[in-house]
């Protein structure tokens with residue numbers, strides 16, 4: 201029996217790493233998750249080789265192309281990590297990933313910024329691959345991604361779309377990227393968590409948006425989020441804006457207010473009149489599936 205060629209996507213998160221393998225008809229052949237700790241322990245590179253090797257053998261598959269998603273900025277040629285403020289693995293280890301895996305599996309290997317995989321999944325899942333789409337994913341940081349002409353727009357150097365790091369945040373606040381006053385100091389899950397922790401509260405973080413005494417904070421937080429998104433809309437004139445991420449998925453998040461505020465700030469009559477806001481999908485396997493779709497898409 202000959203092996204089925206597959207396109208493999210891997211999404212590396214802080215706690216879990218997820219893998220998805222699809223054939224050229226986009227049928228899912230493997231979908232699985234592992235503890236990131238167990239991959240990093242024997243060394244990131246050999247850990248990943250082990251996981252991919254096992255899945256290929258077990259399901260009788262061969263790797264056609266491999267794409268690995270990371271919370272990092274990636275070089276234009278998608279082979280090197282430029283900056284990883286939220287990961288403890290050093291850059292040189294990441295940079296040996298592509299050549300070693302390429303040699304091991306004898307196929308093209310690429311890296312990709314994690315939010316770019318989320319938008320690849322969402323545009324596929326929502327059948328809007330042919331539209332100009334902006335993805336706004338409010339998680340620990342403020343993930344932003346641009347989908348143009350059926351692919352992610354990465355700019356001249358591979359780092360387009362860093363909306364979370366425009367200098368419209370809290371004056372002087374140090375940011376993990378090395379600059380200060382970045383937007384993420386006002387609009388991010390990290391900011392939300394800091395506000396929660398300063399309260400010594402007797403409720404859980406997941407109930408933050410349901411507490412009436414957080415009303416002032418929430419109103420400012422949502423207003424700043426809307427201003428950032430409206431700025432991006434005015435710059436790109438998109439068909440669709442996707443709204444998602446862990447913070448927007450929290451119970452009680454004032455989605456209606458966010459929508460209203462975005463429309464309030466967006467330029468009239470256009471792009472306001474033609475703007476469509478959509479909720480992004482929120483399954484934990486989106487990144488890995490998006491990575492597999494992009495591996496196929498880049499063929």
Ligand SMILES: [Zn+2]
Nearest residue numbers: 365375377382
């Ligand atoms: Zn920054």
